[in-house]
Amino acid sequence: VSAASELAFIKEPNDVIAVRDRPLMLDCQVEGEGPISITWRRNGVPVETGRRAAVLANGTLLIRNFSKRRESNETDAGEYDCAAQNRYGMLISRKARVQLASLPKFLSHPQSVTVDEGGVARLTCQVNGIPEANITWQRDRRPLTTDDP
Incomplete structure (x- = not known):
């Protein structure tokens, strides 16, 4: 061989x-x-x-x-x-x-929270999709970035 x-x-x-x-x-x-x-x-x-x-x-x-x-x-x-x-x-x-491939589906949505001034608000969101979804956050319809405190 x-x-x-x-x-x-x-x-x-x-x-x-x-x-x-x-x-x-x-x-x-x-x-x-x-x-x-x-x-x-x-x-x-x-x-x-x-x-x-x-x-x-x-x-x-x-x-x-x-x-x-x-x-x-x-x-x-x-x-x-x-x-x-x-x-x-x-x-x-x-x-x-x-x-x-599948469209993203929300498994959990952010919930409204009340926070004291200077306090920390935690908002969570879970999304399932193929390919993995790219999640972005907005405040007052403007994008938030991790650079923004």
């Missing part, structure tokens, strides 16, 4: 945040002696190719319309990996976590 026959990844899939009803591509490019077959798994289960998903000639997985069906709670989100195989063996990529 020569070094040229060994499989090696040129590109492996990366963690990504996907947008509903948009295409998603996950990389899996391999070098080694051909023919090389590339297969994909989501959460350890082979990804079905056909109308919804395809493996491109370079090994990239294309999901044509990334989705989450509310009624059945089925989703394309999960952990993906690709496997490359030639006659000398198989190589499995790292796992890539694919999450569905």
